[in-house]
Amino acid sequence: MQDFTRRALLQGGTALAATGALTGPALFEFAKAWAAESPWKAEPGAKLTVMRWKRFVPAEDDAFNAMVAAFKAATGTEMNVFSESFEDVQPKASVAANTGSGLDLAWGLHTLPQLFPTKVIKMNDVADYLGKKYGGWTDAAAITCKKDGDWLGIPVATVGGYLTYRKSAVEKAGFKQVPSDFPAYLELCKALKKNNTPAGFALGHATGDANAWVHNILWGYNGWTVDKDDKVIINSPETAKALEYAKALSDTFIPGVASWNDSSNNKAFLSGELYLTSNGISIYIAAKDDATKKDLADDIDHALWPVGPIGKPTELQLAVPILAFNFTKYPNAAKAFVAFMLEKENFDKWLTGARGYLTHTLNAYDASPVWTADPKNAVFGQASKRALPASGIGTPGEKAATAIADFIVVDMFANYCTGAKDLKGAMSEAERQLKRIYRG
């Protein structure tokens, strides 16, 4: 399968070729046997409309489509799958929830199922079945999808974001690897700047990259936007410490980070101007796929986020949960499909197709071949284990998602790091904005 994936990628992964090959007899046999034994029998004549986010890599899409085709062949369920860009998934799912039609399954971001707890099918049986079979769910995944003990959706995967760095630069700076504590990490960045091989982390409105590193520091200092009762507690001595640290760190950055969006650091890194940054695995994949960048790809490695004074990993990772609406006429087919996706025979191949973009949320997939196929992938395998839900210690859901989408924490850090506001000003502005979002 590994072989095929690579070849399909080279061919441009045309859907026809991909489906033809991947729905080989083996996959179909498995699907048939699975359907016969599955606790969820698809309703006769079932039809499912599935909305998913638009894939990063063609191979991931191919593996997904192969799975869909096998499920269709084995259960006789008519499958209609379409993709939407990241920003459009949630609004469209909301409209479907509102009107009670149009979609059976929606695969989206963050805490999508928490947005309409009364409109989804409870997935407790699916979650139990998969959890028992595959070593349990990670904490972050479970919190993201659960409300009052019920599973509102199934956390299919997590899109991991970690440190991408140049080995040669870090070694030249006098470090064997990227340090795992905040003070040494700062020293590394200072040394990188001195050697003219700077680090750089986005401080602009970069949804993924900017949120990742500022939350790592904020939470690492035990600073939170809201407490467990959703009371706004951003204006705190802990936040102040996090801001001071981030300011010192940002003084070592390559100039221009305040204007960066999610693609800026990819460009700068691939052109050899940037030596340490936060990103998904895409920089490495791009270097690996470009024959002229072989040296760069060899020099790239990944590292976990450093751990702050709080003493445990504090990482914001992007969860991608799937939900089934309760107005679907075929709840069993929907459940069967979700369970089928996460079975080992499918999921391993799928993870391999995703090339490290997607990380499992079921512990047993720690042993999935993708994490060992390339040792540089391994770091991303821990994304869901080390993640905290996007809400931090607060309630996962709409308000937490709004705060992230509105760049409240990013702007607070950017305000202080760029000198646009002083410490108090930056914190009280964020506090004011959070109160606006968490009011009522």
Add this chain to the structure above:
Amino acid sequence: MADVALAQRNAKSQVREASAWSQLKHNRNWLGFWFMVPAMAFLIFFLAYPLGLGIWLSFTDTRIGRVGHFIATENYEWLWDDAIFWLSVFNTLLYTFLASAIKFAIGLYLALLLNEHMPFKALLRAAVLIPFIVPTVLSALAFWWIFDSQFSIISWSLKHLGLISQNINFLGDTTWARVCVIFANIWRGVPFVAITLLAGLQTVSPSLYEAATLDGATRWQNFRYITYPLLTPIIAVVMTFSVLFTFTDFQLIWAMTRGGPVNATHLMATLSYQRAIIAGQLGEGAAISSAMIPFLLAAIMVSWFGLQRRKWQQGESND
């Protein structure tokens, strides 16, 4: 006798009712109204309804995909002491004022130049329109690259000329970022002003200049006492449109800075989009959009009342 009187009154009122209906059908004034109904329906459906809906939304806590409840002016109250909102208002006014003023100056200058007789006149006039023809998002992306913090062609050139040692932080520095987006807006908006003013210039009769020249008027006097007064109605219209377009600009900013760095280039339109669509709070986004209406109305009023005045239309002291 009483019966007769009653019957008569009844008969009269019947006649009157019938005539009211037939009046609706046959009266010329009403006929005019009926002919206007389709156009009115069109305007109400496509203009008044969305506007009304937007204003209504701003008084609710609607989120994307979910019906909201009426919360009176709560959104506005929260905006009232929201520093980011006021920053966006300031940015919008600054952006509109500077960009419009410079667009007018350059546009007028270009129009005067293009009005002269010169070789390849038609070709040059067409070329001026190019920035206006390019889709905004495309030109915004081009500017985004030109002002990129790492790959800016300007920084690159200056570095190779030895004039600077480090890249200019175009979109990462608050002042630079404002300058850059205003520059991009000017680049894009000048052709509209220039070509429209040129059209105005063409309507000025050459005989006026001839007469003035015979009287010994200088070029400056030609401009000041002939061109400028005759051009004022066009200027009023052009500048109204220019101000409206600039005030409601969205694409340029969104493609270049997304309102950054630290909200220094967030306009009311982009902030509204961020809060309403990206963050899902439709009600609050609608409130920010609605807050633009008074400013836009003011701009329209200025030109409207200006256009009514003969002084504006026909020049000096002719109220």
